Amino acid sequence: MVGFNFSESPERQLLRESVHAVAASFGHEYYVEKATSGGKSDELWKALATQGFVGVNLPEEYGGGGMGLAELAVVAEECAAAGVPLLLFLVSPAICGEILSRFATPEQCAQWLPPLANGEAKMAFAITEPDAGSNSHRISTTAVPSEGGYRINGTKYYISGVDEAAQILVVTRTGLDEATGRATLSLFVVDSDAPGLEVVPLPVEIRAPEKQFTLFFDDVAVDPSRCIGGEGAGLRTLFFGLNPERVVSAAVLNGVSRYALDKAARYANERQVWGVPIGTHQGLAHPLAEAAIAVELARLMCDKAAWLFDEGQDAAEASNMAKFAAADAAGIALDRAIETHGGNGMATEYGLATLWGIVRLLKVAPVSREMLLNFVAQRTLGLPRSY
Amino acid sequence: MFPMNVVVCVKQIPDPAAPQSLEPGTHTLARSGKLIMDDSDAYGVEMALQLADAAGGGEVTLVSMAPGGETSGLRTALAMGAAKAILISDDALKGSDALGTAKVLAAAIKRAEPDLIIAATESSDGYTGTTPVQVAELLGLPSVTFAKSVTVDGQTVKVERQTESGFDEVTSPLPALVTVTAGVVEPRYPSFKGIMAAKSKPVDTLTVADLGLDASTVGAAGAGQEITDVAEAESRSSGEIVVDEGDGAARIVAFLETLKVI
Numbered sequence: 001m002v003g004f005n006f007s008e009s010p011e012r013q014l015l016r017e018s019v020h021a022v023a024a025s026f027g028h029e030y031y032v033e034k035a036t037s038g039g040k041s042d043e044l045w046k047a048l049a050t051q052g053f054v055g056v057n058l059p060e061e062y063g064g065g066g067m068g069l070a071e072l073a074v075v076a077e078e079c080a081a082a083g084v085p086l087l088l089f090l091v092s093p094a095i096c097g098e099i100l101s102r103f104a105t106p107e108q109c110a111q112w113l114p115p116l117a118n119g120e121a122k123m124a125f126a127i128t129e130p131d132a133g134s135n136s137h138r139i140s141t142t143a144v145p146s147e148g149g150y151r152i153n154g155t156k157y158y159i160s161g162v163d164e165a166a167q168i169l170v171v172t173r174t175g176l177d178e179a180t181g182r183a184t185l186s187l188f189v190v191d192s193d194a195p196g197l198e199v200v201p202l203p204v205e206i207r208a209p210e211k212q213f214t215l216f217f218d219d220v221a222v223d224p225s226r227c228i229g230g231e232g233a234g235l236r237t238l239f240f241g242l243n244p245e246r247v248v249s250a251a252v253l254n255g256v257s258r259y260a261l262d263k264a265a266r267y268a269n270e271r272q273v274w275g276v277p278i279g280t281h282q283g284l285a286h287p288l289a290e291a292a293i294a295v296e297l298a299r300l301m302c303d304k305a306a307w308l309f310d311e312g313q314d315a316a317e318a319s320n321m322a323k324f325a326a327a328d329a330a331g332i333a334l335d336r337a338i339e340t341h342g343g344n345g346m347a348t349e350y351g352l353a354t355l356w357g358i359v360r361l362l363k364v365a366p367v368s369r370e371m372l373l374n375f376v377a378q379r380t381l382g383l384p385r386s387y
Numbered sequence: 388m389f390p391m392n393v394v395v396c397v398k399q400i401p402d403p404a405a406p407q408s409l410e411p412g413t414h415t416l417a418r419s420g421k422l423i424m425d426d427s428d429a430y431g432v433e434m435a436l437q438l439a440d441a442a443g444g445g446e447v448t449l450v451s452m453a454p455g456g457e458t459s460g461l462r463t464a465l466a467m468g469a470a471k472a473i474l475i476s477d478d479a480l481k482g483s484d485a486l487g488t489a490k491v492l493a494a495a496i497k498r499a500e501p502d503l504i505i506a507a508t509e510s511s512d513g514y515t516g517t518t519p520v521q522v523a524e525l526l527g528l529p530s531v532t533f534a535k536s537v538t539v540d541g542q543t544v545k546v547e548r549q550t551e552s553g554f555d556e557v558t559s560p561l562p563a564l565v566t567v568t569a570g571v572v573e574p575r576y577p578s579f580k581g582i583m584a585a586k587s588k589p590v591d592t593l594t595v596a597d598l599g600l601d602a603s604t605v606g607a608a609g610a611g612q613e614i615t616d617v618a619e620a621e622s623r624s625s626g627e628i629v630v631d632e633g634d635g636a637a638r639i640v641a642f643l644e645t646l647k648v649i
Binding site for chain 2: 011015022051067
């Protein structure tokens with residue numbers, strides 16, 4: 001047969017089932033309890049890592065599963081579908097794991113990847129700055145050569161999970177490209193407790209165990225061996241890591257959507273107000289059906305983007321479309337699941353409104369809806385740049 | 388240390404979370420579509436893996452009878468760590484009753500020459516709870532049921548057998564058949580390595596003829612049981628709801644007194 005094959009292999013199905021079972025054994029109540037009390041998802045992360053799920057996309061020689069982004073997306077989606085949408089997947093195995101696997105030297109891989117694969121350590125990722133949001137050319141955090149190493153100065157904000165990460169992969173400016181007049185970027189692995197690095201919580205309205213932080217770098221010394229991909233190679237390295245981040249964001253959102261629709265369908269089948277299940281009424285059934293279609297389409301694009309990335313093809317357009325579609329679908333799915341539950345939709349014990357923050361967050365982050373539309377307008381449709 | 392070869396009977400059943408239906412005419416459970424490993428068999432698989440591991444050698448073989456060459460449920464158990472599987476799949480087995488199933492399983496188990504056979508106390512779809520002991524009887528082996536703990540010491544199996552009032556300590560020579568309860572061990576989840584390894588593990592698919600069985604003794608043809616009618620279970624009365632107005636404890640005590648349990 002010529003064409004596509006949309007059926008999942010038995011291994012991929014088993015991976016789904018096994019990840020779902022592990023995540024479900026913790027469940028949404030665990031997630032909410034940790035998020036609310038300021039606790040971390042350590043036990044869950046460790047349990048997933050022990051099974052080989054956290055490092056599924058990392059090279060086998062460094063303790064990973066030797067598979068790709070497609071498998072990591074399955075892991076992230078199933079966790080979210082079981083009520084534990086972990087933002088850590090976006091940064092530690094997706095961005096940091098993919099960048100290190102691809103650009104780090106064998107010595108750097110041997111040092112940083114095994115702890116990520118076995119769950120002993122997590123790595124955060126720091127790019128966003130107060131004056132350089134979506135425009136990475138304006139990054140002002142500098143790494144300046146000094147005494148055989150570098151000194152980092154500057155500010156980063158909205159950096160996830162720094163308090164539970166042993167290291168942070170930091171995007172810095174190390175020079176100026178004279179041809180373009182733009183900054184040349186370099187990536188460094190910095191210890192979260194490095195002298196001169198101040199980590200300040202940045203309170204946000206999101207119920208997630210991963211917290212957000214502002215980072216102040218004041219003359220933070222780093223060894224040249226901590227530079228990933230070589231000095232000045234940052235932009236290329238960085239762009240390589242952003243597609244996995246978008247794909248895994250999409251996967252987490254798709255998982256949340258499935259979780260919400262699953263709850264909605266169950267409730268609509270059971271809840272009776274006038275003698276029949278409320279799902280009988282098309283006023284509730286059709287909005288849920290519409291959401292199910294949006295979610296399924298988003299999942300297909302997520303699969304395509306991960307496949308392109310794993311095949312070494314240009315995955316930017318598909319990754320951007322997948323993230324856009326998944327964020328919009330999740331917004332619709334969660335909203336309609338809440339609507340189906342009536343007042344119960346807002347009750348903590350029904351575990352729906354608790355996800356509103358993360359779903360809303362992933363509409364503006366890690367890249368906003370508007371930047372994705374800009375990309376598609378220019379790249380897919382060939383329209384003029386607006387900025 | 389003796390190497391221990393353990394056979395685990397694994398039933399592949401329709402997903403209990405999905406809507407179920409009965410075959411019109413025969414009133415048996417519809418088994419079209421994907422089947423999964425019966426949850427209650429995960430305990431037996433885990434127990435077998437731990438016993439083989441403790442024995443310092445030997446392997447775990449799965450034996451299953453399912454329609455349509457179904458292996459989805461077996462893949463789960465292979466991913467947990469079982470070494471291989473024997474699947475008996477044959478259109479002639481449609482409509483088998485518990486005894487017919489036991490004949491087929493016994494014939495397949497014999498080929499694996501196990502030191503120990505483990506099964507769940509009952510399946511989660513059929514609930515007859517009779518197949519395992521029938522298998523043991525057909526093989527001429529001792530059987531111990533309702534194990535909440537299983538240990539092997541040389542050529543002897545020691546079982547703590549759950550009873551209504553506590554447990555019995557039972558020892559039996561090997562080979563033997565033991566049925567395990569859900570409390571016997573905590574089943575592991577398949578790991579990523581296990582899932583990938585399962586891909587290349589052998590599943591030997593056999594027919595009734597391969598087992599040397601007469602087709603007229605199994606399936607609907609050999610079944611001594613026929614389901615003539617199916618009726619809705621009687622719905623239970625809703626009971627009494629007590630709203631606690633500070634006297635909750637006293638009212639529970641009063642209720643228990645009427646039952647003469649306190």
